[in-house]
Amino acid sequence: MKQQLQHYRKKTMADADFCSAQLQDLLPLYYKRFFPFGRFFKWLNYGGVKKNYFQRREFSFTLKDDIYVRYQSFQSANEMEKEVHKAIPYKMDIGAVFSHRPNQRHCVKPSAFQAQEKELVFDIDMTDYDDVRTCCKLADICANCWPLMTFAIRVIDRALREDFGFKHRLWVYSGRRGVHCWVCDETARELSQAARSSIAEYLSVIKGGEGSIKKVNLSDPVHPSIQESLKLMKNDFEDYALVKQDFLGNEKKREKVLALMPDDLRTDMRSDFSSLTNSVNCWDRLKSCTQAKRAPDKWRHVHEEVMLQFCYPRLDVNVSKGVNHLLKSPFCVHPKTGRVCVPIDLNKVEDFDPFNVPTISQLCWELDHLPEVVDAQAVQVTEEGQKRRRKDYKKTSLAAAIRVFDSFLEDLEASWRGRLLRESDLKNEF
Amino acid sequence: MMFLHFFVFIPFHSHFTIFCFPVLKAVESFGMCHTKWSEKYQKKMEDELKKANLPYRDLMHVSDNDLELRRKDHISHFILRLAYCQSENLRRWFLQQEADLFRYRFSQQLSGSVRKFLDLNDLHYTSILPNEKVELKTQLINSTFGMKELFDTQDFYKVPFTDALDLVRGRKIFLRHGLAYIPHNDLVSIVLNDFRTSLSRALAVTARGLPVIQEDERLQPLLKHLSYAYIGQDYSVQKNVGNISLDQLDSLATRSFPLCMRSLHYALRDQHHLRHGGRLQYGLFLKGLGLSLEQALTFWRTEFARGSIDPEKFEKGYAYNIRHAYGKEGKRTDYTPYSCMKIIQTNTPGPGDHHGCPFRHTDADLLRQRLQSHRLSSSEINQVMEYVKGMHYQLACQKYFEFTHKVEDGAFGLSHPNQYFEESQKLLSGGQHAKRENSGEVQKPVVAPVTMPQSSHPAQSSESQSTQLSASQVEEQELLEECFANGVVLRFVKGTVELG
Numbered sequence: 001m002k003q004q005l006q007h008y009r010k011k012t013m014a015d016a017d018f019c020s021a022q023l024q025d026l027l028p029l030y031y032k033r034f035f036p037f038g039r040f041f042k043w044l045n046y047g048g049v050k051k052n053y054f055q056r057r058e059f060s061f062t063l064k065d066d067i068y069v070r071y072q073s074f075q076s077a078n079e080m081e082k083e084v085h086k087a088i089p090y091k092m093d094i095g096a097v098f099s100h101r102p103n104q105r106h107c108v109k110p111s112a113f114q115a116q117e118k119e120l121v122f123d124i125d126m127t128d129y130d131d132v133r134t135c136c137k138l139a140d141i142c143a144n145c146w147p148l149m150t151f152a153i154r155v156i157d158r159a160l161r162e163d164f165g166f167k168h169r170l171w172v173y174s175g176r177r178g179v180h181c182w183v184c185d186e187t188a189r190e191l192s193q194a195a196r197s198s199i200a201e202y203l204s205v206i207k208g209g210e211g212s213i214k215k216v217n218l219s220d221p222v223h224p225s226i227q228e229s230l231k232l233m234k235n236d237f238e239d240y241a242l243v244k245q246d247f248l249g250n251e252k253k254r255e256k257v258l259a260l261m262p263d264d265l266r267t268d269m270r271s272d273f274s275s276l277t278n279s280v281n282c283w284d285r286l287k288s289c290t291q292a293k294r295a296p297d298k299w300r301h302v303h304e305e306v307m308l309q310f311c312y313p314r315l316d317v318n319v320s321k322g323v324n325h326l327l328k329s330p331f332c333v334h335p336k337t338g339r340v341c342v343p344i345d346l347n348k349v350e351d352f353d354p355f356n357v358p359t360i361s362q363l364c365w366e367l368d369h370l371p372e373v374v375d376a377q378a379v380q381v382t383e384e385g386q387k388r389r390r391k392d393y394k395k396t397s398l399a400a401a402i403r404v405f406d407s408f409l410e411d412l413e414a415s416w417r418g419r420l421l422r423e424s425d426l427k428n429e430f
Numbered sequence: 431m432m433f434l435h436f437f438v439f440i441p442f443h444s445h446f447t448i449f450c451f452p453v454l455k456a457v458e459s460f461g462m463c464h465t466k467w468s469e470k471y472q473k474k475m476e477d478e479l480k481k482a483n484l485p486y487r488d489l490m491h492v493s494d495n496d497l498e499l500r501r502k503d504h505i506s507h508f509i510l511r512l513a514y515c516q517s518e519n520l521r522r523w524f525l526q527q528e529a530d531l532f533r534y535r536f537s538q539q540l541s542g543s544v545r546k547f548l549d550l551n552d553l554h555y556t557s558i559l560p561n562e563k564v565e566l567k568t569q570l571i572n573s574t575f576g577m578k579e580l581f582d583t584q585d586f587y588k589v590p591f592t593d594a595l596d597l598v599r600g601r602k603i604f605l606r607h608g609l610a611y612i613p614h615n616d617l618v619s620i621v622l623n624d625f626r627t628s629l630s631r632a633l634a635v636t637a638r639g640l641p642v643i644q645e646d647e648r649l650q651p652l653l654k655h656l657s658y659a660y661i662g663q664d665y666s667v668q669k670n671v672g673n674i675s676l677d678q679l680d681s682l683a684t685r686s687f688p689l690c691m692r693s694l695h696y697a698l699r700d701q702h703h704l705r706h707g708g709r710l711q712y713g714l715f716l717k718g719l720g721l722s723l724e725q726a727l728t729f730w731r732t733e734f735a736r737g738s739i740d741p742e743k744f745e746k747g748y749a750y751n752i753r754h755a756y757g758k759e760g761k762r763t764d765y766t767p768y769s770c771m772k773i774i775q776t777n778t779p780g781p782g783d784h785h786g787c788p789f790r791h792t793d794a795d796l797l798r799q800r801l802q803s804h805r806l807s808s809s810e811i812n813q814v815m816e817y818v819k820g821m822h823y824q825l826a827c828q829k830y831f832e833f834t835h836k837v838e839d840g841a842f843g844l845s846h847p848n849q850y851f852e853e854s855q856k857l858l859s860g861g862q863h864a865k866r867e868n869s870g871e872v873q874k875p876v877v878a879p880v881t882m883p884q885s886s887h888p889a890q891s892s893e894s895q896s897t898q899l900s901a902s903q904v905e906e907q908e909l910l911e912e913c914f915a916n917g918v919v920l921r922f923v924k925g926t927v928e929l930g
Contacts, residue, residue: 110761128780128782131781131782162607163605164608165608165609187608202599209778209779209783209791210781210783210784211779211788211792211793212791213796214793221578222572
């Protein structure tokens, strides 16, 4: 059986290549058989601890031909499912929880309709690394630059967990060239705009636009948070930068690194580099030079600054700042690549391969080609006697992603278990 | 309820309010001219506050005279709240100045006063236990600059990180599990945070009550005048729509754009694209220049089409945002061109960005090169860079203006890119101050400057406004202006944190 599946999956890669013209035909099937509405509701309802939390949440649909429909809101998972089946959005975004139901916002004064809460979100996009990756540009990614996202997840996740004490962090592949993070703790959802921007700034080490070449300046002593980040990156930096990117491989690349050094060190290094043949040797030379006992103080952190400038996560700060900012929902299908925005397992960040993420075509193909026998088992007869296929995803490549989401939900559930009971007890005392 | 008081005070309130003004204005200008909290800054603040002759350092011994002065101070503070709650811009300005003043005053308190102040306002912070301090020694020392020497004598306080956002933002303290460890020396940051929060909340509450007093014709013009006088022109009203044609932009950019907008213009011409921050900063500036929505759409569409974005893609991805900035989409807010303060302080540019203030966000070497390419002499460049080094970015820009326009002492306080443009146009259209140079090379403006309709002059527009006011209102305004002119100054923030 397992072998059979493996066989099908391999075949899928050839037979089920995605092309965006198929989207219109495949999406209805995807929403019917794959999209986890129930789990979605469970997540965004947060145990019903706050009244009408799910109902006051804004969803935004992007329909075919880039028609945006904002301020959608739903009573229940069922209603949401019905509406999605009707509209077949190409993309769904999740917005804030408002003071009133977004679809009834016209019934209240415009000034009374306010965004109140939202998960603290982060958006990391590979295009922001264009000046430091040598393999791809813009929306393209490859195995040689993807480690940048691995660094980003590791570094940001540690800081959120250890520095800020957030427990419920959901990392999601954005479907094309980046990752999103949803911090779902109650305290995170309640953060003000000022707090969100402070956190984003705290996490931003790379500062400066096209006007500044050296974008990282470490002060002495180095802040413990950055020290921790450096520790996390050190191990894999050499494999990434020296092997995959070969970032000191030729003169043009070397000049980019030399530009980050103080004048005197640059002169030394330029002549040293010219006699060295590969990135590994150059990097070793730089490290030994800056770490030498007699090295001047301003050389002390140069190699760390280079590392940070080339690898440290680059956040789109504006996305994190606003309570009211929309962000693409997990389990959407990316309209350009057809890949599903799947949650990433934090225990296996290194193993995550964006090219292995199932596309909508692949999933639908798998569904069609499942052995009949198995298919029959999956048909459940509901109380009303309706036949519904409930567990389709379990037999496809989406299963692993759903499992990751489930374990996130399980932890989240623990945070509200007993809350409602306790709170009603408290009220009864009066 | 609160507003009733103000009606009672109206007969004399103009006297009080004037106290507030110059102090806050002074706070702002010191903040712009000197590095905040530097010695020079502190000295300036001290001098300014000394003029008031108010006993602001000692809360322990308060005389009747002190109380009287404080009463005035409190009344002025509340009148200013009324005047400055009216818009987001005004609130931000007011909060910033009040917070700076508060921080200065707090830092000057005698230590007994600090304790009393904290008690009075029910602010209690508990310090961490010695064993925790020992356990975290390395981290605590590494988190705060210069802590190594001070460590043994410092108490640390543990507070939720949301109470110390300024310190979090600058990565100036140690954070663990959502708690911030604040050294005693930085206590002011947490107190200030409380001050800011409650003042901000109070301003919001006041704003909600504003419609009630708006009916009172005595108050309204006065409040308007108060707030207007402070922030200066905000270029929110579009004037001279249609006076600029798109093919003029290139030459105007060379002649009359401030460096930030000139860089954005050339980045756009060069790469046929700008990222979001750049589009906003430059787009709103152009809007302030008088570009109509249709012109703006044409301008961006044509330029983007030269790159990889065809008109169809433009319609889908970008046109909405431009209409949005002109208040034609979404919640229909008409956006205001960014001021220098906003450009310098908020939304720092990241990789790929061209926006921001070149004097603030560009490497010194690169900036030098750029100034050179704009034909500044090396001694001129040095003068500009001197200001940059002292972090006086607006002054640096003003110097740049003076050099590029060949004037001495531009005689205007630069605070807005659109103001830069208008001043430049005024000069080029034959202002008397323009000092012609002998070289002849830069003598004649190639472009005919855009003619500004009379009403565009800020002073004139405020004049024409006042002609519509009743005689008594004019009188009141005159009184106000007179008081400004005489420099009858002074006001203090209240000694206690106001609870909203």
